Amino acid sequence: xxxxxLALLATSSLAVLGAAAQDVAIDNAKLWTGDxxxxxxxxxxxxxxxxxxxxxxxIPAGTTTIDADxxxxxxxxxxxxxxxxxxxxxxxxxxxxxxxxxSDYSIALDMSDGFNPNETTxxxxxxxxxxxxxxxxxxxxxxxxxxxxIADTSGKPNSITKEKAFTFINLGEGGSxxxxxxxxxxxxxxxxxxxxxxxYPARYFAHNEGDALSRVDALxxxxxxxxxxxxLLRVSRASDIRxxxxxxxxxxxxxxxxxxxxxxWMVAExxxxxxxxxxxxxxxxxxxxxxSLGATQYNAERLIDAxxxxxxxxxxxxxxxxxxxxxxxxxxxxxxxxxxxxxxxxTTVPARIYGMSGYGSLQTxxxxxxxxxxxxxxxxxxAPTKIYIDGVEQSLESRQTRLRDRYLSLDESQKPLAxxx
Numbered sequence: 001x002x003x004x005x006l007a008l009l010a011t012s013s014l015a016v017l018g019a020a021a022q023d024v025a026i027d028n029a030k031l032w033t034g035d036x037x038x039x040x041x042x043x044x045x046x047x048x049x050x051x052x053x054x055x056x057x058x059i060p061a062g063t064t065t066i067d068a069d070x071x072x073x074x075x076x077x078x079x080x081x082x083x084x085x086x087x088x089x090x091x092x093x094x095x096x097x098x099x100x101x102x103s104d105y106s107i108a109l110d111m112s113d114g115f116n117p118n119e120t121t122x123x124x125x126x127x128x129x130x131x132x133x134x135x136x137x138x139x140x141x142x143x144x145x146x147x148x149x150i151a152d153t154s155g156k157p158n159s160i161t162k163e164k165a166f167t168f169i170n171l172g173e174g175g176s177x178x179x180x181x182x183x184x185x186x187x188x189x190x191x192x193x194x195x196x197x198x199x200y201p202a203r204y205f206a207h208n209e210g211d212a213l214s215r216v217d218a219l220x221x222x223x224x225x226x227x228x229x230x231x232l233l234r235v236s237r238a239s240d241i242r243x244x245x246x247x248x249x250x251x252x253x254x255x256x257x258x259x260x261x262x263x264x265w266m267v268a269e270x271x272x273x274x275x276x277x278x279x280x281x282x283x284x285x286x287x288x289x290x291x292s293l294g295a296t297q298y299n300a301e302r303l304i305d306a307x308x309x310x311x312x313x314x315x316x317x318x319x320x321x322x323x324x325x326x327x328x329x330x331x332x333x334x335x336x337x338x339x340x341x342x343x344x345x346x347t348t349v350p351a352r353i354y355g356m357s358g359y360g361s362l363q364t365x366x367x368x369x370x371x372x373x374x375x376x377x378x379x380x381x382x383a384p385t386k387i388y389i390d391g392v393e394q395s396l397e398s399r400q401t402r403l404r405d406r407y408l409s410l411d412e413s414q415k416p417l418a419x420x421x
Contacts, residue, residue, distance in 0.1 A: 021048035021391035025059040026066050026372065029073035034348040034361025037340070043073060045368040048391035053362055066386070072377055074343070076131025076369030076389065078360045079322045080279040080311040080350035081259055084125055084133050085115045085151060087319035098138035098319070099145070107193075107213065108220040109146030111137050112163045117155050121320050123398035126153035128323035129377065129384045131369040132161065132359055134350065136168045136232065136259075136318070143175035143186050144168075144193070147220065148232065150354055152369075154389045165354050166230035167221060171240060172260060173291045187243065193217075194251070197225035227253035230354060232279075234259050236291040238266035245274045257353050260284075260315075262292035265299045268306035277309035277353045282332035284315060300345070301336035311350040312342070330378035342378060368392075 023046045031041035033053065042057040043050065052058070059065060088095035097114030115135065125133065131153055137145035145168035150161040169175065171186055179186035189212050196203070196210030200218040203210060210218050223229035235241055235258055245267070248256055258264070261278040262285075264271060271278065285297035303310045312332060314324040329342040337345075351360030358366050368391030375382035387394040 021045075021368065022393060023047070023060070023063050024066065024388070024391070024393075025057075025063045026068050026073055026370065027059065028070060029068040029372075030070055031362065032072065032074040032340075032343050032347070032377075033363060034075055034344070034366075040070075041073070043362060043370065045370065045388065045391045048368045050362055050364055050366040050368060050370075052364060066372070068372055071385070072373040072375070072382075073362075074129070074371050074373065074377055075347045075360050075362050075366070076371055076387070077129045077325060077346050077377075078311075078350040078356075079125070079130050079133045079313055079325050079346075080353065081313035081315065081318060082125075082133045082135055082322040083138065083319040084121050084153075084322050085117065085119050085135060086111055088116070088119050088121070090319060099140040101140035103140060105214065105216055106140070106142035106144035107146060107167060107217040109137060110149075110164060111135055111146060112149040112151075112160050115149070115151060115160060117151075117157055117159050120399050121322070122153050122155050123395070124320075124400060125322045126155075126387060126389075126394060127384070127396060127398055127401070128326060129371040129373070129387065130323060130325060131371070131387065131389050132351075132356070133322060134165065134354055136166075139170050139174060139178060141178060143170045143178045143189065144217070144221075145170060150356060152389050154392065154394060161359075162354070162356065164223075164229065166232045166257075167224040168232045168234070170234040171244070172234050172236050173289060175234065183240070183243075193221060194225050197221035224255075227255050230255045230257060232257050232259055236260045236262045236289070238263040238294065240291070241267050242270065245270050245276065248274050248276060259313075260292075261303075262299065263294040264308070265296065265302035266294055268303050268308055271303070272307040275309075277311065277349070278303060279311045279313055279350070279353070281313060281315040282328045282335065282337075285335075297335045300332040304337060304341050304345075309349050309352065310341075310345055311353055312345040313350075326377060326382075327380055330380060333378055339378065 026043045029041045031038045044052040083098050086097045136148040147164045148166045149163050150165045152159045175186045176183045192212035196213040196218045224231045257277045259279040282300045287293040312329050329346050333342045347360040370388040371384045372386040
């Protein structure tokens with residue numbers, strides 16, 4: 001029996017590996033372009049890219065055409081914060097590469113080196129309509145988590161879209177605890193690290209180590225310290241966010257985004273003025289920690305209304321439940337967020353935060369990441385009926401669906417003896 005399941009898994013993997021981009025036209029769609037909804041739209045994908053979109057798009061002769069019959073069609077969902085593909089079983093160290101507390105390095109830890117495209121969470125994430133994911137490090141023994149990356153959910157060996165997309169730093173309560181026990185200690189280390197990285201390698205000629213970083217970590221922090229790489233900062237408390245805004249004011253070249261920001265609504269106008277985007281979980285609406293006493297279910301609505309670029313993600317189990325991003329977006333709509341703003345928060349906004357031009361939208365020249373839905377994507381009962389990544393149609397199966405189907409149609413005469421009555 002196990003041999004049969006392994007054979008099925010191998011067959012499925014080969015099917016994905018052998019797939020190629022198709023020329024496809026999706027007609028009669030309720031299309032979310034990433035900016036607006038277009039009724040009765042036609043979308044054409046050729047060689048993995050969107051080549052035409054709109055109500056009057058002409059379908060080339062011989063193109064495979066799908067009649068959406070008025071169904072929702074959206075860009076593939078872009079999950080802005082996850083640990084998909086670097087954690088199989090959280091409590092089993094051999095399958096968890098998100099953090100390395102005993103390592104001599106911190107910023108230099110590149111999460112893409114630990115990415116496993118065969119991990120079972122990837123199929124589950126894709127089946128929810130998520131096609132691109134930002135994968136962030138966890139934290140070991142330093143406030144510096146390391147280098148995060150962007151991947152697609154095809155499960156292919158080459159599914160990393162952008163390596164070293166950002167440096168991840170924890171400035172919240174967790175980061176303080178990893179810096180000696182206080183916020184001042186964490187900020188002193190961050191400022192010293194910026195100086196180390198900006199003066200690398202000159203200052204290391206005389207001294208092998210910097211004030212805060214080793215030679216290897218200073219080299220890795222260089223692009224972020226000079227503004228050519230995104231710095232993703234984990235903060236929650238309003239006063240911590242104000243410190244970040246001041247840091248940006250003192251270092252205008254830095255490219256900064258926040259993750260968490262449970263009290264972001266308290267400083268929403270300052271964030272908008274500083275042009276600092278945020279990644280929040282609309283479910284994080286209770287004061288679970290001292291740094292989030294001001295958490296509220298209206299955080300998303302207030303941030304968006306103030307003009308803060310706001311992306312959504314699900315934080316409670318970043319490795320296994322990234323797929324719940326649609327549910328948190330729907331929850332935000334139930335608490336005052338405009339439906340189109342919620343769609344932006346899971347498509348165009350995260351793509352812009354990570355500098356991923358051509359993703360999270362369906363415009364001419366965009367990547368062929370497309371999902372056809374059987375209902376409103378933000379309704380919990382809706383599901384994809386077709387998913388394309390770079391123009392390649394994806395499997396709608398996972399290990400869980402195969403197990404479901406096996407037991408739904410199981411011949412009871414084949415049950416193991418232990419299950420016979």
